[in-house]
Amino acid sequence: MSLPHAILTALLERPSSGLELTRRFDRSIGYFWSATHQQIYRELGKLEGAGYIRALPTERPARGQKKSYEVLPAGREELARWTSAPQDPKPWRDALFVRLRASAVVGTTTGVEDDLRRHLSLHQRQLAEYEEIEKRDFGPGRDTAQDRLQHLILRAGIDLETVWTQWLASALEEFGRLPEDGGREEEPEREQPES
Amino acid sequence: MSLPHAILTALLERPSSGLELTRRFDRSIGYFWSATHQQIYRELGKLEGAGYIRALPTERPARGQKKSYEVLPAGREELARWTSAPQDPKPWRDALFVRLRASAVVGTTTGVEDDLRRHLSLHQRQLAEYEEIEKRDFGPGRDTAQDRLQHLILRAGIDLETVWTQWLASALEEFGRLPEDGGREEEPEREQPES
């Protein structure tokens, strides 16, 4: 459960209102932990209730009015605690693979193939965006410890998107070599290797 | 929402009971779509209610008794429909990156670093397991369309685990070069690049 901690991190980097946070999640933090504005507002409420953050004093605190939050010491402590506590990696889930395996067993491959192509171009776009950011924000100048950690994260994104595009390309190649009816099994009772 | 479709796929490959499904999810399908037995039983109930599967007739259908399911034509159709319908890739979420970024801002890196090491060895183990499976199940003999699609999926797993191990190794290297107090910013008000 990382959303509250992602928010604390963002607020430590810079105190912000709900909308500002939403924007920052869209173009930065959301690359590895996405969240909608609804989630963010709800979480801000909880964090405030827990005493981890507080609203910065403002002239007219009314509804529909910008409200900025800053992290309190308790919030910083909680973040430090959470950050250094061990956590298991979540088992990755990807519907695309389910669909691939399903298409092998029902024997229709054209639908997935189209989507494979679409995903490929999405991943290519994302990769390009990351590389753009890398060029822009991580030139030779910036190498404080903080820069280097952020660069490391960006690198993970780039590497991951790279394998995705490569794998999708190779999958499409493989599809090109498949017989028209796809992978429908001829003898359904055959013992499958469970891989 | 892929669990029902993952189950349909598995049942088409071979009719099974809840427990058999659970086992197959553990060592095969679960590599890309994990599920607990509770989820599986619940979903089997729903699928039966929807007329997509049915319990194979058995002598003594009592509680605590093995009950196998098979896919009905309607289930196969639904699976084919779902498989070929376009679906957007889910934005990937990874708490590790949140923690990394958080550690940069709170300035404590030792905890994460230990966990990075632990994750590295977990990914290495997973990678080894996949490669074992590849050697065992996808030798030169097996190359029906279905084999090739399953191999493709396994390849994705291998490729992904490979980048993970590489990235984690490079991250640890980077950590080795960091100053002791980590990435705590010296001037918190500096404009951060939002990458």
Added chain:
DNA sequence: GCTCTTTGTGCAACTAGTTGCACAATGACT
């Protein structure tokens, strides 16, 4: 001055997934 759009904030209901427990049948051990 009045509608219209944009910006900022938020609630409520729903869906998916996880955790924790419970209970029946079976065979083994004593």
Added chain:
DNA sequence: AGTCATTGTGCAACTAGTTGCACAAAGAGC
């Protein structure tokens, strides 16, 4: 025969995340 562990099945409560809507304020266009 009696308890005990194991196997197989399942419910219920909870947590996290998504979707859909609503409402207030402010400025823009007429």
